[in-house]
Amino acid sequence: MNRLSTNGPFDLAETLNSGQVFHWDEIDFEGHSGFAGCIGNSPPVFIAQTGPEEIVTTAETNQQGLFAEATLLVREQTGSVRQTNPVASYLGLDLPVERIRATFPENDEFLKEAIHYCPGLRMVRQPVWECLATFITSSLKQVAHIRDISLTLRRRFGNRYEFAGREFFSYPTPEAIAAAGEAELRKCALGYRAKSLFLTARMLKDGEVDLADLARLESNREAHDFLCRFHGVGGKIANCVLLFGCGRVDAFPIDVWIERVLRKAYRKRLKGPKLQAWAEGYFGPFAGYAQQFLFHYARTGKLD
DNA sequence: AGCCAGGAAAGCG
DNA sequence: CGCTTTCATGGC
Incomplete structure (x- = not known):
């Protein structure tokens, strides 16, 4: 089993159950309680959280022929294939969490609440x-x-x-x-x-x-x-x-939950493209990451 | 039973 | 254009 640092606060279960992916199964494997599933067309992998900032996985780092999709994805986004584990790439463990949060609007108490609710939430990078x-x-x-x-x-x-x-x-x-x-x-x-x-x-x-x-x-x-x-x-x-x-962590999907949040917590009455433009401008270069905190908080936490 | 769910296409005026 | 209707299906 491969041991990986998560490079900041991380919550595997919340990340896989926050409406970004829909196919991971909870199983026990080799004494660990974790998740198993396929990434692209490759055989299934197992992932388990072993500490606040540590996971183990059956996926091996940068092995030839393994996870062609994940490797390709990294190459497309960075211009080169780093020594990276396909699971680490999939879970977005390379994202600079602290720097991202520093770009969020200041004095936004609601967003702070949402982040505090689940600080270990990450953006996945699926095929x-x-x-x-x-x-x-x-x-x-x-x-x-x-x-x-x-x-x-x-x-x-x-x-x-x-x-x-x-x-x-x-x-x-x-x-x-x-x-x-x-x-x-x-x-x-x-x-x-x-x-x-x-x-x-x-x-x-x-x-x-x-x-x-x-x-x-x-x-x-x-x-x-x-x-x-x-x-x-x-x-x-x-x-x-x-x-x-x-x-592309600046993309900001607006669904019924987010629209609800923007209306209630941010008192925005705008609709369609106007609401879209406001949100992208307000939340900034990592607006999508902010969106995920808001979505998860609204859907599983308490809104209003 | 009726309403709503991580919307988008097609059909209006 | 911008607004309205329609499209299947399951859960509560």
Whole structure:
């Protein structure tokens, strides 16, 4: 088992259960209580928290052929592959937590409260495709149901693995989703989202669009517009993908919870693009990180 | 039973 | 353009 420092306060369980990812299973493994799941198409890994700033994982650092997706992601974002553990990259352990918090607006007592509620919350960095696909299936759904949909799609169209006496499934590739067809996807309780997921998968399978191009786009605006070309992707989901999949921590998704927070705690009556613009300006270069504290606090803590 | 859920596309005026 | 309706499904 590989021992990793988390580089600041970290809470594994809250991070994996804060609505950024929807497929990690709590299991016991080699005397540790932790989480197991797939990252991209690689075999499942196990992660457990062993201290306030320490985790252990079965994932090995920078091993050739392991976690091609995670390695590619790091290369795209940093221009080089550092000696990094794919799990550390996935969990955003390289983000400078203290420096990020220093950029948040001063005298914002509500945000301070939200951070104090769960200081170990991090932004994950998922493989872009599974992030995009999962959030396409998330529209107008509750977190628990998004989880169900993810599992159903994985079971039916993903790769099956065995680990610790259980079975795990990778997220199906665009090819697998496209091959399944819209009708089969509908049987996974997707409803009207089946069409969007199918069309998006087909565009990628046909090479009409390449998600690897996303990392090369300089501005958030360009990347945002790039994602909005997919059926079923509007402003909110595009921002989720930028934030949870592309490591663009300035992206600020506004969902019903965040809108509620901005209305109640910040007394903002603005709507749509105006509210979006205000939030991005107010919370600053790491607005997305602030958003995650607010979202988690509002959803699991006490709002109003 | 009725309402709401991490919205977006299509259809209006 | 900006506003309204429609789209499936499950949980409470």
